[in-house]
Amino acid sequence: LNVSASVFSQEKISLDVKNTKLSKVLKLIEGQSKYRFVYSSNYVPVNKDVSIRVTNTPVTDVLHEILEHTKLNYSVSEKGLIVISRVKDTPVKGTVKDKDGIPLSGASVRIKGTNRGTAADVNGQFTISVPENAVLVVSYAGFSSQEIPLNGENNISVILQEDAKQLGEVVVTALGIKREKRALGYAVSEVKGEDLTKARENNLMNSLSGKVPGLDIGSTSGGAGAATSVTIRGVSSLSQSNQPLYVINGVPMENKPVGLNNTNPNGNSGSQWDNAPDLGDAVGNLNPDDIESISVLKGAAASALYGYRAKAGVILITTKSGKGSGAEFNSNYVAEQVVDRTNWQYIYGQGANGQKPITGVGAAQVGGS
Template structure:
């Protein structure tokens, strides 16, 4: 044997069991996955030497020409390997005539013989079967579903914009098994109640934890447990508008994917806050050099799901009102005489036909709509890629004199300053303005409640404009002053909100040559809410009015 101790590890023990095997075959087994080779001279000497290495560079892309950052590139039969940077580029030293094995989650693995090449460009083809089984885990890492010990469902961002909702959680309805989503009648920007696999707590909330780009997000409905009278604090008789939640602030056009983690094993990383499950949201990163623009309009109409009786009209005990006082005192009762079309006095002293009024819902609500425009710029450069997007949402609510405006500004950048180190930074700045959020719960100041519970013979148009010439409420139900005229509630009450929110996160990930990695992450979720509530003077249940 001839060798040099400078590159042959003579102090390393290697155990191998063979029987009736040629020495050359034993040497081949021992030297496998090393950078050594052997040769036999004419005189019978076995010479152990190093393989000659050549520097190999290249890029890994998909079929559309997009870079694949983090793709694995290794030399077949050895421990030599690396991963691509943010622009899909790689470099390594490989033995002559080696074979490279290139793999990436969701794509077919490919083997390339180097030959005499020193620069290689590889295009990987999507593996549709494998792609459906790749999900984002609690650590934000892509893994095959079969390698996980818990249940996770992933939804692609493109499905969230097909039937667009102002609150993205409403877009998950029917897409995830075990996920129960219930919206409120709080108008545009209202909160959504989400439960995973049923109620998980004896407390008032079983909402999951929302994690955006690895950072937990504060998502309690505004006003929940409030001690200063702002929003709906969960009391039995609390009557206040729904001031929304945090998840509704995120622009669907900026979302790459949403993963729903179910069970304790999936959410253990986030502790007690995740006892009800976790919804992971990953926003889009920069890709290539491109400009994206999307414009979307969604029209909204109220569905009348009521099923009232239209046999009897306003009144009680089978009797029609015979005086203005009697009509005004039975403004919520529909147990009068059978409807016959005769003229009957109403709350304002005017006699009108005693007929069924079946279109009150359609006559009160209007056709609403949401117009969303998003512009995104993608730019890649040596050692990094950046994405900047701006979005504007203008909503005209179905509730009269109500709506929502929201502006999102998002910056995401990924840098590869040195080999194996990737730095990711993301900032999402949100401005939201909501006009006259509708009241919920009881009838006081609640246009929705009172529009639905009018007597069957009262036309809602007769309640317009909602106030008298002196500015006081035009009350149609003196028997219950808390039954606010719906037009007065819509146009005279004020429940306006403004929100300024900043979501930011940064992470650094160093991947060692053996595939292990070290990652650090930090983030901040800060917001400022401004709420103005006005109960106008002249309100039937509060003549002096009020201001918050």
């Protein structure tokens, strides 16, 4: 704020206003002092509500508090005229790169404390108009944000450092390419291998139940070796298979739980219309302990690279690979036995005293008595 020294600057006033229009507050200052204000209502928010309480305070201090954070400044002439003018923004140019000097296209550049900002172009260059003493906040996905005080500079160069925490969140996309999850233009969900072994299931796909939005999983019979019916975002066809395409380490695999002599192309879903035994499916042969991660690609954009077979979605399975030295051993054992303790009555008779006949002779005696 530009203030010239004069006898007027020694004047002090007292104000106690709450939610009062700025134009009225300025008139109150004129009434208690010899100052006169000059301004244009085109850029001065005369209808802005002002609340201030001061006692025996210099006029210049009062104006500083009123006009703070308004993009306005004032100057005082020797004759007591206070001219309120708009703060002019200064254009600032700059570039955003990583530590290797590669331009970061699309990097966000904004003025701290405001919602004003811009983005870097394909060459990492940007231009933005900033007020006096502004601070720029530069950020980019996978990199740590930086705050750059301008201090009057109009040409800056920003080098962002990688953020290990953000770079750790990558997913496997089509063709096995690893990309940052936030940089994808389509929906993809990933489940880590350790999440599949916390509660073991007879079929690997049953472990995804409740972990992936839009994934509907239903077991056809529930027994050991039973197949699993999987649909992504509902039924997509009435006459063809609604099962997703399974891709294991980049190799597509057919996984249709159709059962034996089943004319239903949608697979054996365990309904009364299937009328076919459940002979299991291919994905049920995978060992959950061998899985590194499972990525579920949803929608046409996600599965376009795999052709028509991926119209119902794609489930990418990445198996573990050798890392370092050492070995890991684990074992799992499941035993099932049909338990039927129903006490059937095979010898018929009337019985007596609440007891059924034990033998055929006893049944005949009771029936004949």
